[in-house]
Amino acid sequence: MRVYLSADMEGVTGLVDAADVQPGGRDYERGRLLMAEDVNAAVRGALAAGATDILVNDAHGPMRNLRPEDLHPEARLVRGSPKTMGMLAGLEPGHDAMICVGYHSRAGTAGVLSHSFMGHEIEDIWLDDRPVGEIGLAQATAAALGVPLVALTGDDTACAEAAAWDDSITTVTVKRAHGRFAADLLPVTQAHHHIETAVATALSTRPPTAAATGGEHTLAVRWQSASVAAILPGIPGVTTTDSRTTRATGELPALYRLFGVWMRVAASLTNQAPYC
Structure with a gap:
């Protein structure tokens, strides 16, 4: 195992x-x-x-x-x-x-x-419109x-x-x-x-096998900083729903990896310390 x-x-x-x-x-x-x-x-x-x-x-x-x-x-x-x-x-x-x-x-x-x-740079995340962390x-x-x-x-x-x-x-x-x-x-x-x-x-006691759950998902992130949401649509497939919220649709785990790129961009723009 x-x-x-x-x-x-x-x-x-x-x-x-x-x-x-x-x-x-x-x-x-x-x-x-x-x-x-x-x-x-x-x-x-x-x-x-x-x-x-x-x-x-x-x-x-x-x-x-x-x-x-x-x-x-x-x-x-x-x-x-x-x-x-x-x-x-x-x-x-x-x-x-x-x-x-x-x-x-x-x-x-x-x-x-x-x-x-x-x-505190990320205020909210939604996966398929469901709040997620x-x-x-x-x-x-x-x-x-x-x-x-x-x-x-x-x-x-x-x-x-x-x-x-x-x-x-x-x-x-x-x-x-x-x-x-x-x-x-x-x-x-x-x-x-x-x-x-x-x-x-x-x-x-886990199930003996697990079927992969394919298909597309939509990930949306609401940032504290509008500057992050303004920059991220430069990445193909990324759109905004308001001045601080970005979203993209794709399959996991590729969407998870894309989110990692978003965070790298956000960190370079804001340099915010956590837990404030």
Whole structure:
């Protein structure tokens, strides 16, 4: 069984603040170790379920948060940026299942460190007119490749968002949000136990096969800055619906990759820091 694991950081056990998850932050070094421990708990669960190949993609920020020496020795690591598929780099149809560790809820929610990909620069995202964040877009892209998202860890708002998007996803709540920068934390050892056992169960009971969900989708993004929406229609197939909203239609995962280009353009124009 081949398992793909996308590891974000905001939804990791014990982390609540930008200083926990941004390089140079007061508690970042501690945060990256806690990130590795959550990932390793998921890896142990995958191994218990019979996984023979586990690929971990460092999907947070600069994507150099996980140190190879901290990772479980049975897992391989995709590290660094830029990557053409960003948070889903390395995901391919040959994978039997995907796990998301440390994910967070979308922009506009009261979840811990909630945002959609780019801090406050992205105000809203819609996939086929349905509000979506990093969780839903990851699930939809994986489904287009025939890979089911079977388990996700994060705070209670991220887990609720995942369940609302696809109720077949097994979720593991490691903290309960008290706003964007505070939470009621599950004890670390308990969180790791829950992650390990939930991942093992989710992989053991997953459907034996998953049919790829082809067809076209429409992605729309509302930006904080009108300058971003003014520039992006220079890319073929991109249109605007108002002064700050761009959209494009295409098949996943190509549409996910195109969205990555949009974010590169936006970052070059705005240079906005997240979590403001």
